[in-house]
Amino acid sequence: xxxxxxxxxVVLSPKSSPRGNLMSKYVCVRITRMDDVDIALFDRDxxxxxxxxxxxxxxxxxxxxxxxxxxxxxxxxxxxxxxxxLKQGLELHRKFQxxxxxxxxxxxxxxxxxxxxxxxxxxxKNQCVECHLIGDFDLVDREQKGTxxxxxxxxxxxxxxVLGIELDVPKGLxxxxxxxxxxxxxxxPGDVIAKVNGTSVWTYGDLQYFYDKVPRDATQxxxxxxxxxxxxDLPIVLRERWWLTDLRFRQLSVDPxxxxxxxxxxxxEKLKYQLPGNTFAAEVTRIGGFAQMxxxxxxxxxxxxxxxxxxxxxxxxxxxxxxxxxxxTAGDTVTLDVIRDGKRMKLPxxxxxxxxxx
Amino acid sequence: MRSFQFxxxxxxxxxxxxxxxxxxDDTVDWLSSYKDAIQEAKRTQKPIFLEYRCEA
Numbered sequence: 001x002x003x004x005x006x007x008x009x010v011v012l013s014p015k016s017s018p019r020g021n022l023m024s025k026y027v028c029v030r031i032t033r034m035d036d037v038d039i040a041l042f043d044r045d046x047x048x049x050x051x052x053x054x055x056x057x058x059x060x061x062x063x064x065x066x067x068x069x070x071x072x073x074x075x076x077x078x079x080x081x082x083x084x085x086l087k088q089g090l091e092l093h094r095k096f097q098x099x100x101x102x103x104x105x106x107x108x109x110x111x112x113x114x115x116x117x118x119x120x121x122x123x124x125k126n127q128c129v130e131c132h133l134i135g136d137f138d139l140v141d142r143e144q145k146g147t148x149x150x151x152x153x154x155x156x157x158x159x160x161x162v163l164g165i166e167l168d169v170p171k172g173l174x175x176x177x178x179x180x181x182x183x184x185x186x187x188x189p190g191d192v193i194a195k196v197n198g199t200s201v202w203t204y205g206d207l208q209y210f211y212d213k214v215p216r217d218a219t220q221x222x223x224x225x226x227x228x229x230x231x232x233d234l235p236i237v238l239r240e241r242w243w244l245t246d247l248r249f250r251q252l253s254v255d256p257x258x259x260x261x262x263x264x265x266x267x268x269e270k271l272k273y274q275l276p277g278n279t280f281a282a283e284v285t286r287i288g289g290f291a292q293m294x295x296x297x298x299x300x301x302x303x304x305x306x307x308x309x310x311x312x313x314x315x316x317x318x319x320x321x322x323x324x325x326x327x328x329t330a331g332d333t334v335t336l337d338v339i340r341d342g343k344r345m346k347l348p349x350x351x352x353x354x355x356x357x358x
Numbered sequence: 359m360r361s362f363q364f365x366x367x368x369x370x371x372x373x374x375x376x377x378x379x380x381x382x383d384d385t386v387d388w389l390s391s392y393k394d395a396i397q398e399a400k401r402t403q404k405p406i407f408l409e410y411r412c413e414a
Binding site for chain 2: 007010011012013014015016020023024025026027028029030031032034036037042044049050051052053054055056057059062086089090092093097130131132
């Protein structure tokens with residue numbers, strides 16, 4: 001359901017409806033300005049314009065509701081699943097009041113006003129501190145301070161579908177389909193995801209939040225599922241670059257855009273082009289829409305790119321554009337080594353820094 | 359038709375966000391202050407259902 005419609009449906013829930021009845025057991029609060037929000041406590045995927053938390057008066061968060069993937073902002077918004085979350089929140093609150101729920105540690109408070117480039121862009125101009133600006137300028141601030149970790153901060157919110165998990169969205173964390181690594185680990189349709197590396201999760205928002213906490217060099221994630229009254233621990237093997245997601249919809253300032261996509265060459269193809277086996281050489285498969293307009297590069301589909309600024313391999317990157325994203329700064333000009341029609345040449349790429357949403 | 363629906367929804371959302379305390383006989387009551395919500399949760403012993411909505 002489209003976010004604006006979903007918002008209206010939730011906010012205007014009739015008291016007499018099942019959802020409204022559940023909500024009447026809560027103190028409901030709707031915040032539309034992020035100026036004074038503790039962004040450490042309420043950390044989330046800031047690209048979402050709509051997000052919910054269920055917590056208590058001690059500011060202990062019971063669960064999160066929201067989150068998205070590359071398919072769209074509304075993928076995981078559903079009136080049935082938010083009703084499930086509301087029911088779960090009441091149960092967790094009951095347990096908390098009975099002393100059955102352990103207290104969680106509150107993170108050190110942090111506010112939008114502590115991010116200098118965000119202050120310059122919003123507070124100083126009396127402009128709204130939009131959610132996506134918090135996420136974006138936090139990264140810009142880290143980039144300026146030299147503390148940006150692109151693996152954990154630019155590539156936040158890895159996609160659970162990489163594991164082979166497809167959820168039955170209206171039913172919360174019920175697994176609709178388990179493929180690939182999830183299936184190999186024993187996950188089945190009908191399972192209900194209960195824990196990520198030992199931490200309880202109740203919603204997709206929770207799952208996304210705690211899956212993001214998995215160290216990027218991990219080779220396994222433990223997902224516990226409820227099945228027929230029992231809880232099973234399923235160690236799921238993480239494939240190489242499991243954290244890699246499509247960043248295009250995020251429009252991050254720190255993401256160097258090179259306006260081309262490529263596919264890694266096979267070992268046989270590398271031999272054919274007399275390239276080392278460990279190179280990230282790749283064939284250009286797509287030219288971005290802005291490549292010509294912004295004079296980013298003169299690559300054409302079918303070009304073989306085998307080095308960036310003289311570097312042809314990397315511990316993490318398997319393509320030249322991923323190498324650029326991870327190792328270069330947005331706005332950098334780099335030189336590619338390219339094979340076209342059997343001839344070797346050098347071509348510049350003026351990477352782009354996104355600004356237009358600011 | 360779609361733009362009409364959008365306009366109606368936008369109007370509704372404007373009404374919702376224009377009042378510090380949205381209360382209607384038929385719909386759920388919403389506070390617009392986080393601090394007030396914490397105080398109310400302490401007073402009533404209820405949990406808090408918190409929505410963050412960026413409307414820009």
